[in-house]
Amino acid sequence: MKKNLKGLYFVLAALAIWGVWATMPPAAVGQSYPTKPIQxxxxxxxGGVSPILSTLIAxxxxxxxxxxxxxxxxxxAAGTIGASFVAKSPPDGYTMLLARAGHISCAPYVQKxxxxxxxxxxxxxxxREPGTLAVKADAPWKNLRELVDYAKKNPGAVTCxxxxxxxxxxxxxxxxxxxxxxxxxxxxxxxxxDAMTGLAGGHVMSVCRWPGEGEPLxxxxxxxxxxxxxxxxxxxxxxxxxxxxxxxxxxxxxYTTVMGPKGTPPEVIKVWEDFIRKLAxxxxxxxxxxxxxxxxxxxxxxxxxxxxxxxxxxxxxxxxRLDLKPR
Numbered sequence: 001m002k003k004n005l006k007g008l009y010f011v012l013a014a015l016a017i018w019g020v021w022a023t024m025p026p027a028a029v030g031q032s033y034p035t036k037p038i039q040x041x042x043x044x045x046x047g048g049v050s051p052i053l054s055t056l057i058a059x060x061x062x063x064x065x066x067x068x069x070x071x072x073x074x075x076x077a078a079g080t081i082g083a084s085f086v087a088k089s090p091p092d093g094y095t096m097l098l099a100r101a102g103h104i105s106c107a108p109y110v111q112k113x114x115x116x117x118x119x120x121x122x123x124x125x126x127x128r129e130p131g132t133l134a135v136k137a138d139a140p141w142k143n144l145r146e147l148v149d150y151a152k153k154n155p156g157a158v159t160c161x162x163x164x165x166x167x168x169x170x171x172x173x174x175x176x177x178x179x180x181x182x183x184x185x186x187x188x189x190x191x192x193x194d195a196m197t198g199l200a201g202g203h204v205m206s207v208c209r210w211p212g213e214g215e216p217l218x219x220x221x222x223x224x225x226x227x228x229x230x231x232x233x234x235x236x237x238x239x240x241x242x243x244x245x246x247x248x249x250x251x252x253x254x255y256t257t258v259m260g261p262k263g264t265p266p267e268v269i270k271v272w273e274d275f276i277r278k279l280a281x282x283x284x285x286x287x288x289x290x291x292x293x294x295x296x297x298x299x300x301x302x303x304x305x306x307x308x309x310x311x312x313x314x315x316x317x318x319x320x321r322l323d324l325k326p327r
Contacts, residue, residue, distance in 0.1 A: 034067040043082025048193040078164030087115035091261040093268035101168040105311040110166035111327040120259040123272035125299040127256040130230035144227040144246040151182035161195030161207040169208040172252035211293035
């Protein structure tokens with residue numbers, strides 16, 4: 001009898017413990033993360049949007065996460081080295097990727113890489129930014145139409161700096177060629193920041209870039225934007241007309257998100273999704289980002305996945321239309 005009572009007490013105790021655990025709020029399951037610093041892998045060299053934004057994220061993480069976010073650079077191969085590193089990292093939430101279009105929407109379809117977009121789990125979109133086309137301040141073209149007319153009359157004569165062959169800025173310019181009926185001569189750089197430096201130094205005649213990249217050169221008056229590839233003028237470039245205003249309807253934008261390796265636990269992704277949402281709502285963070293000409297545009301993981309699927313399909317269609325062969 002005593003043995004039976006002991007067994008009964010054990011069962012009741014176990015059920016009680018299980019009941020307490022089962023009634024814990026969902027957030028409590030992930031409260032143990034993070035317990036150590038988190039690596040945020042940046043795939044692009046200093047001077048571009050990614051390094052600047054990653055530094056801001058790391059600074060602001062001190063307010064919202066119990067452990068710091070530490071920026072770690074793994075650059076090269078048009079950003080794919082860093083992406084590959086994260087894809088192969090343990091899916092524990094301690095190695096995350098500051099992901100942009102070049103990693104996810106472009107590279108897997110235009111060059112040989114050892115990862116797939118499905119090797120990552122998205123946490124939500126933080127920023128978006130329209131592409132622009134910049135020239136030196138003393139360039140002879142006062143507007144986009146004049147540059148296009150020159151390029152039509154002199155096929156391949158206009159050099160254009162891009163952040164890697166078949167990267168997002170290159171693909172945007174290839175779409176632009178189709179719209180305007182002109183040919184450009186592309187010069188790949190390690191990143192748009194480097195391309196802007198090359199433009200200011202006279203090594204190329206134009207650069208397709210994202211706002212925030214090489215911005216000091218714009219501020220110093222050494223470089224100017226001819227157009228912005230967006231449906232409306234950018235609030236921080238009110239004087240720069242859209243491509244559509246110049247008679248060439250074309251839109252092209254980039255984005256920034258944070259991604260973890262495939263298999264990263266949902267509770268870890270939720271921590272990051274909440275963190276990104278809080279950043280997007282943080283007036284101090286938004287102000288700093290806007291000063292760098294970054295557009296904060298939060299989307300939760302579900303909506304971002306839908307947006308990402310559309311971006312990937314657009315890249316596939318362009319690759320097929322232009323018969324681009326993976327490098």
